Amino acid sequence: xxxxxxxxxxxxxxxxxxxxxxxxxxxxxxxxxxxxxxxxxxxxxxxxxxxxxxxxxxxxxxxxxxxxxxxxxxxxxxxxxxxxxxxxxxxxxxxxxxxxxxxxxxxxxxxxxxxxxxxxxxxxxxxxxxxxxxxxxxxxxxxxxxxxxxxxxxxxxxxxxxxxxxxxxxxxxxxxxxxxxxxxxxxxxxxxxxxxxxxxxxxxxxxxxxxxxxxxxxxxxxxxxxxxxxxxxxxxxxxxxxxxxxxxxxxxxxxxxxxxxxxxxxxxxxxxxxxxxxxxxxxxxxxxxxxxxxxxxxxxxxxxxxxxxxxxxxxxxxxxxxxxxxxxxxxxxxxxxxxxxxxxxxxxxxx
Amino acid sequence: xxxxxxxxxxxxxxxxxxxxxxxxxxxxxxxxxxxxxxxxxxxxxxxxxxxxxxxxxxxxxxxxxxxxxxxxxxxxxxxxxxxxxxxxxxxxxxxxxxxxxxxxxxxxxxxxxxxxxxxxxxxxxxxxxxxxxxxxxxxxxxxxxxxxxxxxxxxxxxxxxxxxxxxxxxxxxxxxxxxxxxxxxxxxxxxxxxxxxxxxxxxxxxxxxxxxxxxxxxxxxxxxxxxxxxxxxxxxxxxxxxxxxxxxxxxxxxxxxxxxxxxxxxxxxxxxxxxxxxxxxxxxxxxxxxxxxxxxxxxxxxxxxxxxxxxxxxxxxxxxxxxxxxxxxxxxxxxxxxxxxxxxxxxxxxx
Numbered sequence: 001x002x003x004x005x006x007x008x009x010x011x012x013x014x015x016x017x018x019x020x021x022x023x024x025x026x027x028x029x030x031x032x033x034x035x036x037x038x039x040x041x042x043x044x045x046x047x048x049x050x051x052x053x054x055x056x057x058x059x060x061x062x063x064x065x066x067x068x069x070x071x072x073x074x075x076x077x078x079x080x081x082x083x084x085x086x087x088x089x090x091x092x093x094x095x096x097x098x099x100x101x102x103x104x105x106x107x108x109x110x111x112x113x114x115x116x117x118x119x120x121x122x123x124x125x126x127x128x129x130x131x132x133x134x135x136x137x138x139x140x141x142x143x144x145x146x147x148x149x150x151x152x153x154x155x156x157x158x159x160x161x162x163x164x165x166x167x168x169x170x171x172x173x174x175x176x177x178x179x180x181x182x183x184x185x186x187x188x189x190x191x192x193x194x195x196x197x198x199x200x201x202x203x204x205x206x207x208x209x210x211x212x213x214x215x216x217x218x219x220x221x222x223x224x225x226x227x228x229x230x231x232x233x234x235x236x237x238x239x240x241x242x243x244x245x246x247x248x249x250x251x252x253x254x255x256x257x258x259x260x261x262x263x264x265x266x267x268x269x270x271x272x273x274x275x276x277x278x279x280x281x282x283x284x285x286x287x288x289x290x291x292x293x294x295x296x297x298x299x300x301x302x303x304x305x306x307x308x309x310x311x312x313x314x315x316x317x318x319x320x321x322x323x324x325x326x327x328x329x330x331x332x333x334x335x336x337x338x339x340x341x342x343x344x345x346x347x348x349x350x351x
Numbered sequence: 352x353x354x355x356x357x358x359x360x361x362x363x364x365x366x367x368x369x370x371x372x373x374x375x376x377x378x379x380x381x382x383x384x385x386x387x388x389x390x391x392x393x394x395x396x397x398x399x400x401x402x403x404x405x406x407x408x409x410x411x412x413x414x415x416x417x418x419x420x421x422x423x424x425x426x427x428x429x430x431x432x433x434x435x436x437x438x439x440x441x442x443x444x445x446x447x448x449x450x451x452x453x454x455x456x457x458x459x460x461x462x463x464x465x466x467x468x469x470x471x472x473x474x475x476x477x478x479x480x481x482x483x484x485x486x487x488x489x490x491x492x493x494x495x496x497x498x499x500x501x502x503x504x505x506x507x508x509x510x511x512x513x514x515x516x517x518x519x520x521x522x523x524x525x526x527x528x529x530x531x532x533x534x535x536x537x538x539x540x541x542x543x544x545x546x547x548x549x550x551x552x553x554x555x556x557x558x559x560x561x562x563x564x565x566x567x568x569x570x571x572x573x574x575x576x577x578x579x580x581x582x583x584x585x586x587x588x589x590x591x592x593x594x595x596x597x598x599x600x601x602x603x604x605x606x607x608x609x610x611x612x613x614x615x616x617x618x619x620x621x622x623x624x625x626x627x628x629x630x631x632x633x634x635x636x637x638x639x640x641x642x643x644x645x646x647x648x649x650x651x652x653x654x655x656x657x658x659x660x661x662x663x664x665x666x667x668x669x670x671x672x673x674x675x676x677x678x679x680x681x682x683x684x685x686x687x688x689x690x691x692x693x694x695x696x697x698x699x700x701x702x
Contacts, residue, residue, distance in 0.1 A: 109616035265460035
């Protein structure tokens with residue numbers, strides 16, 4: 001062939017060793033795999049020049065400490081979710097998920113072609129960071145419930161594990177909101193310490209065994225219509241990279257972003273079937289409940305935007321993009337799916 | 352910083368020049384941009400070692416001749432759509448779009464995590480090619496019509512430009528099917544030589560000026576619920592690449608795949624609004640029409656699978672994946688969107 005590996009030999013056999021701290025446990029192999037995929041791609045693209053060691057949550061820093069650890073330069077890289085850092089600025093949530101927000105395809109469009117990457121860069125640069133989308137769970141499920149939820153009144157007094165904006169919404173709906181790390185959820189639900197929990201979706205929820213602790217599995221995941229994970233890079237480190245290594249990280253992040261979603265999408269269907277076979281009962285939140293929760297989310301947005309110029313500006317970009325893309329989807333992708341599901345419902349009814 | 356560009360200097364300043372033939376005209380900037388994006392990424396990743404010249408359709412070979420041109424080795428690379436090559440084997444269509452098939456997110460999942468890449472490799476290897484997903488239009492529109500289509504009977508005798516499987520379906524529905532290249536569609540529609548045409552979606556259709564030639568714009572694009580474009584690489588050339596260049600092409604294809612869809616998704620909404628402002632009337636095909644067309648597509652599948660072992664095997668993989676992922680989407684992503692659209696319809700009705 002015209003190419004020879006020797007022609008790509010480096011002037012020096014220099015190896016750069018970088019460390020990546022992940023917010024996720026290795027047991028959640030698809031989401032943790034997003035960080036591993038970036039490490040694999042960098043190794044391949046550079047012919048082994050860039051070696052990245054990935055540490056699962058807790059091995060070096062806690063899962064919610066990734067942002068600070070990369071910001072400080074203690075670690076060059078992180079694989080995490082921006083909405084873990086809403087305590088620093090609630091606007092971080094827009095770059096992962098907000099309740100009643102965007103699907104994965106729509107969120108990618110806002111980030112990559114709708115001006116959101118520039119907003120995200122502005123926010124992260126304050127902490128000496130830059131981030132790129134690097135994985136998506138797709139639309140999540142609404143969670144596991146020990147009893148059925150038929151009306152907004154049924155949410156009053158319900159003790160539920162649900163973090164972030166979803167938790168703020170549920171608090172306003174009258175629930176007692178808890179936040180528990182993944183490893184503690186099963187026992188709390190199984191013993192009735194909590195009445196309900198959300199986690200991710202069929203594949204990950206099955207790994208935690210949540211179907212053994214509660215019978216009712218509600219959709220849709222109004223709290224996370226999609227969830228974008230991200231690669232954090234220390235900004236000083238990133239700026240010191242030669243251009244081809246910067247491009248390698250940006251391109252690897254695209255690959256990880258697309259592959260994680262593909263894997264979740266391919267695995268969630270079979271996992272859902274296994275859950276149903278194990279006795280799980282599927283339920284869908286009523287429009288009345290979802291409408292009430294959406295009203296509470298509007299209140300959360302109003303409160304966050306008040307006195308936070310960046311949040312208000314990001315909300316404006318997000319809302320305009322969301323409204324516009326929904327009108328487009330109404331004509332094409334949603335209209336197509338509406339036919340598919342309405343038609344299958346009629347055929348099941350013998351129509 | 353710890354990194355210096357010099358550390359990544361090549362042993363020799365070797366430059367490899369490759370040529371890519373595109374099936375698309377440069378005027379359709381988003382779809383043509385998929386090939387340009389791959390060229391840009393390869394340039395960046397290799398620090399300029401790999402230089403790719405991209406030729407629009409017709410500059411070197413015709414838009415439908417890309418497969419043969421790369422298969423023969425006349426050109427190393429192509430950016431095209433597999434379903435242009437159904438004359439060689441109708442199974443090529445599965446790797447771009449089939450009527451009533453998968454959305455972009457679902458098609459990515461089938462290709463990247465559902466076993467379809469392996470099937471595609473098997474098909475392409477027969478012609479000394481390998482292909483990777485490298486762009487998506489998202490769900491397309493159903494097309495432009497000079498008169499309204501209310502029942503399946505209205506399709507009888509209709510002269511429509513619609514290629515591929517969509518055209519076979521419309522033929523079975525009683526239409527007179529034409530195939531015209533993009534540059535000839537406007538005049539044919541404007542003068543009434545054809546009664547209807549499909550093209551892509553708002554952004555691309557506006558570039559062709561189709562809104563000036565017909566008033567009714569129908570959704571959804573049942574014929575292409577999504578359309579995956581692809582990078583073709585001559586297999587001998589690919590096998591001769593060093594591993595880091597192979598990985599660079601695979602990773603660049605992921606980036607191009609994701610970015611093209613993001614760009615279409617971000618641009619179609621504003622383009623749709625401009626079309627409506629120009630007088631375009633939006634319409635949705637009735638369930639009765641879509642049900643009839645879907646029945647015809649089942650006939651096309653049956654005919655193609657008969658005596659074509661590879662088609663039958665691919666159809667089996669595709670159908671099983673489609674049915675499974677639709678059950679998953681029913682609980683989460685579709686349930687979420689169903690609430691969004693039903694609720695907005697009720698609010699518009701004052702409900």
